[in-house]
Amino acid sequence: MANTETSLKEAAQIEGAIGAALVDYGSGMALGIIGGGTDLDLNVAAAANTDVVRAKLRAMEALGLNDEIEDILITLGTQYHLIRLLKTRGGGGLFLYLALDKNRANLAMARHHLKRIETELEI
Known part of the structure; x- marks a missing residue:
């Protein structure tokens, strides 16, 4: 089982990764981040993508x-943004967020890697 830091480091190793975060969509706060920078503020992205998750949950309801x-x-145009809701033990109310450079990323492999990271993550 992997902790938050280890899981985010693994996410950062995905081909084309720009940055990753573990986010609590109850509060919108990032519990951990890696990467990002001046072009991508992962704390802002975490809060903004919380709204995306909440809106989709409301729409489904x-x-x-x-x-x-x-x-x-x-x-x-130049990036993929993946949001993976966690279903593992202790992961309720959390999601993994991964930003990828569209020209360097393999979207199918990135989704596969995020799923594996989710199964190994222990909160």
């Missing part, structure tokens, strides 16, 4: 969808 979100993909 309004639609009566009895299902779970695996991940949410936001595709920008």
Whole structure:
């Protein structure tokens, strides 16, 4: 089992990674971040993407969808932003956020790696 720091370091090693965060979508606060920089403030991204997660959960409830979100993909001109809601023990109310350089990333592999990181993460 991996802790937050180890899991974020693994996420940062994903091909094309710009930055990653573990986020509490109850509060919008990042519990840990790695990467980012002047072009991507991961604390701001964590708070903003919390709104995305909450909106999707509300939409699913309004639609009566009895299902779970695996991940949410936001595709920008030069980046992919992946949000993976955690379902592992102790992970309720948390998501992994990963920003990727679109030209260097393999989206399918990034999703696969995030899923593996989720299963190994112990909160």
